[in-house]
Amino acid sequence: MKKKTHWYDWLWIASGLYLILGFVNILFAWLGLICFITPLLISVIRGNKAYCNKYCGRGQLFSLLGEKLHLSRNKPIPAWIRSKWFRYGFLTFFMIMFFNMLYVTWLVFAGSSSLQETVTLLWTFRLPWQWAYTDGMVTPWAAQFAFGFYSVMLTSTALGILTMAMFKPRSWCVYCPMGTMTQLICKAKNRGEG
Amino acid sequence: MVKKLAKVSQKECVACGCCMKVCPRKAISIPRGVYAVIDPKLCVGCGMCAKTCPADVISMISREAEA
Ligand code: SF4
Ligand code: SF4
Ligand code: SF4
Numbered sequence: 001m002k003k004k005t006h007w008y009d010w011l012w013i014a015s016g017l018y019l020i021l022g023f024v025n026i027l028f029a030w031l032g033l034i035c036f037i038t039p040l041l042i043s044v045i046r047g048n049k050a051y052c053n054k055y056c057g058r059g060q061l062f063s064l065l066g067e068k069l070h071l072s073r074n075k076p077i078p079a080w081i082r083s084k085w086f087r088y089g090f091l092t093f094f095m096i097m098f099f100n101m102l103y104v105t106w107l108v109f110a111g112s113s114s115l116q117e118t119v120t121l122l123w124t125f126r127l128p129w130q131w132a133y134t135d136g137m138v139t140p141w142a143a144q145f146a147f148g149f150y151s152v153m154l155t156s157t158a159l160g161i162l163t164m165a166m167f168k169p170r171s172w173c174v175y176c177p178m179g180t181m182t183q184l185i186c187k188a189k190n191r192g193e194g
Numbered sequence: 195m196v197k198k199l200a201k202v203s204q205k206e207c208v209a210c211g212c213c214m215k216v217c218p219r220k221a222i223s224i225p226r227g228v229y230a231v232i233d234p235k236l237c238v239g240c241g242m243c244a245k246t247c248p249a250d251v252i253s254m255i256s257r258e259a260e261a
Contacts, residue, residue: 053211
């Protein structure tokens with residue numbers, strides 16, 4: 001049985017392209033805000049996870065790598081990863097690091113810190129990334145935000161690829177902060193409804 | 195006669211929708227974004243959803259046990 005393909009089944013291309021564009025010009029990282037704002041808006045307005053369920057290109061990318069390219073061991077995920085404390089804990093940690101990134105951006109905006117042309121992987125490893133930016137292209141804080149946001153995206157992709165390989169293809173979706181957050185919003189919105 | 199039926203552990207479901215995408219019968223929906231719901235009238239017990247679920251929260255149960 002051949003399944004019908006929808007336009008949104010191609011969004012993995014956008015997600016893949018996004019990662020590549022960050023190597024070309026870091027300012028493309030700003031586009032990643034779409035993947036933050038859209039799922040939140042959908043869950044707040046519609047009260048569902050249609051973003052995860054249909055549109056998310058990142059989830060599709062992991063499916064593709066794991067299923068079509070057979071890069072996944074397809075093993076069950078350890079129970080602690082899907083436990084509430086880990087999922088909510090990871091969301092909390094992720095948010096703290098996200099606000100820290102915004103703070104660094106603000107420091108550059110305020111002029112008390114200078115632009116760092118690096119991408120930080122796994123919140124620890126600073127990778128030189130100056131080839132993707134030429135000084136003076138935009139105001140420094142806007143570039144700092146791009147470097148920071150791309151760090152977030154690259155880090156989550158790296159973790160996602162790791163768990164894609166170790167467990168089932170879309171294991172990232174079990175602890176993805178965006179997925180957890182939108183599920184929490186849906187829970188709050190639909191409270192009391194059968 | 196269909197003997198098996200997919201059952202979601204709703205407490206542990208992360209509502210990612212992987213099951214929904216692979217179900218050949220469109221038997222799965224996630225109406226409120228909190229957990230997946232399987233329509234027993236449409237499910238043919240193929241087990242695709244259970245195999246794909248990244249959180250491993252779908253089990254295949256026998257129809258008799260359900261009834
Ligand atoms: S859980 Fe995260 S990666 Fe998975 S579909 Fe949702 S937003 Fe995308
Ligand atoms: S694949 Fe598993 S975790 Fe995801 S929505 Fe379906 S039952 Fe829930
Ligand atoms: S067992 Fe097969 S038919 Fe039933 S819900 Fe899962 S994927 Fe759909």
